[in-house]
Amino acid sequence: MENRSLVTIADHSKEKIMYLLEMARLFEENPNRKILDGRVVATLFFEPSTRTRLSFETAANRLGARVIGFTDPKVTSSSKGETLKDTIMMVSNYADIIVMRHYLEGAARYASEVAPVPIINAGDGANQHPSQTMLDLYSIYKTQGTLENLNIYLVGDLKYGRTVHSLLMAMRHFNPTFHFIAPEELKMPEEYKAYCRAQGIRYEEHTEFDEHVIAEADILYMTRVQRERFTDLMEYERVKDVYILKNSMLEGTRPNLRILHPLPRVNEIAYDVDNNEKAYYFQQAHNGLFARQALICDCLGITIDEVREDKLMC
Amino acid sequence: MDKKELQVAALENGTVIDHIPAEKVFTVVSLLGLQDMKTPITIGANLESKKLGRKGIIKVADRFFTDEEISRLSVVASSVKLNIIRNYEVVEKKTVNMPDELRGIVRCANPKCITNNEPGMDTLFHVVDKEQGRLKCHYCEKTQQIENVKLV
Structure with a gap:
């Protein structure tokens, strides 16, 4: 059987990305459908991630599926030393598809190789988080009307932030210009800059973050400087307050500018930005629901035509 | 003789x-x-x-x-x-020719890689640059130099 798992979208073609975005748009038109009536979706969270889990479970519920799973591996046999393979094989007996978050990198790839049912990677350590990338793409597409020829500014932790790395790779089909705004300690790793050069993606690097730097931005993608990524906490204290977006910085920016953030935010976006019409991070999270509905259906082999022709809308 | x-x-x-x-x-x-x-x-x-x-x-x-x-x-x-x-x-x-893949021969240098934590699982590397000796772990996707990796 063809493996329909989703481990990364780095390999997806432009056509496949556009196809999934169109499917997400159909779900936004009507998220409540009974397409998955009678199916069981398992959500296995070996590492807690409340918002990702709720988004996936809501997506499954609104499609009419039933959801099983766990949110804390301490209550499962993996705490007794059960291998990932055994857990996956066991759950495959019950569920039609497995949504999995794991703290180890490569766990989703391995699970997709051993499982008889499709796996959706809901994050594997610092490696991949494809559903986040999909909702980022959908949010950009929705707010700009296109993915082509955009100025995308990535701000904050560009060294450890997997969302910015995945977004960068997924955007390669669409002729973007990237601006990397980060402190020296957290700047974009050389391997991703090499990737940009190899793919012909233009990029500029900045260390300053003010209204002048972001004047030409179409998308401002803010990220959290994560405490848990630092081995040296004094270093964290030194850089955490450097890249904060304030409402006053948005005055001279483009009217089509939208501000994205994978959430949760700590203090990198001041609260007075929330009421600015350019703030888009909460709608972005909402878009995650439709993107995940599209991903679940695609992994189960449900085509866009079946979604279009769906007569079971409720 | x-x-x-x-x-x-x-x-x-x-x-x-x-x-x-x-x-x-x-x-x-x-x-x-x-x-x-x-x-x-x-x-x-x-x-x-x-x-x-x-x-x-x-x-x-x-x-x-x-x-x-x-x-x-x-x-x-x-x-x-x-x-x-x-x-x-x-x-x-x-x-000796560098193969395109190395299965079960070397260990991934990333301690958070699934291959270093899951019992009974083979490692797999794709050789991305034969001349420079650069390997990419099939699972955690980390690129590493062949002279730095350890044998299984």
Whole structure:
């Protein structure tokens, strides 16, 4: 059987990305459908991630599926030393598809190789988080009307932030210009800059973050400087307050500018930005629901035509 | 016969693994699983070599290695040459070629990689740059240099 798992979208073609975005748009038109009536979706969270889990479970519920799973591996046999393979094989007996978050990198790839049912990677350590990338793409597409020829500014932790790395790779089909705004300690790793050069993606690097730097931005993608990524906490204290977006910085920016953030935010976006019409991070999270509905259906082999022709809308 | 040549006996049929870097002789033994073979094996270590200074040489009687087995050696000793012997004659010379994939041979350097935490699982690397010796873990996707990785 063809493996329909989703481990990364780095390999997806432009056509496949556009196809999934169109499917997400159909779900936004009507998220409540009974397409998955009678199916069981398992959500296995070996590492807690409340918002990702709720988004996936809501997506499954609104499609009419039933959801099983766990949110804390301490209550499962993996705490007794059960291998990932055994857990996956066991759950495959019950569920039609497995949504999995794991703290180890490569766990989703391995699970997709051993499982008889499709796996959706809901994050594997610092490696991949494809559903986040999909909702980022959908949010950009929705707010700009296109993915082509955009100025995308990535701000904050560009060294450890997997969302910015995945977004960068997924955007390669669409002729973007990237601006990397980060402190020296957290700047974009050389391997991703090499990737940009190899793919012909233009990029500029900045260390300053003010209204002048972001004047030409179409998308401002803010990220959290994560405490848990630092081995040296004094270093964290030194850089955490450097890249904060304030409402006053948005005055001279483009009217089509939208501000994205994978959430949760700590203090990198001041609260007075929330009421600015350019703030888009909460709608972005909402878009995650439709993107995940599209991903679940695609992994189960449900085509866009079946979604279009769906007569079971409720 | 020269006394030096007496150090290793001639093979009737089998494989001579030559030009092994001196310190890698026993790594080659374990990569090829020679310790479990029942045929006569001669292992020479720290022999003089014009090319390498000191080298190792291994003669394995009645055993011919597959290309897959030979490619394993690329991880530790790309200088190795193999002479295939039949009826006391060298009938073929083989060099070590870096394969496209390394399965179950080296360990991922990333401690958070699933391959370092899941029992009973093989590692798998894609060789992304043969000349520079760059490997990419199939699972955690971390790129690493071949000279830095450890054998499984």
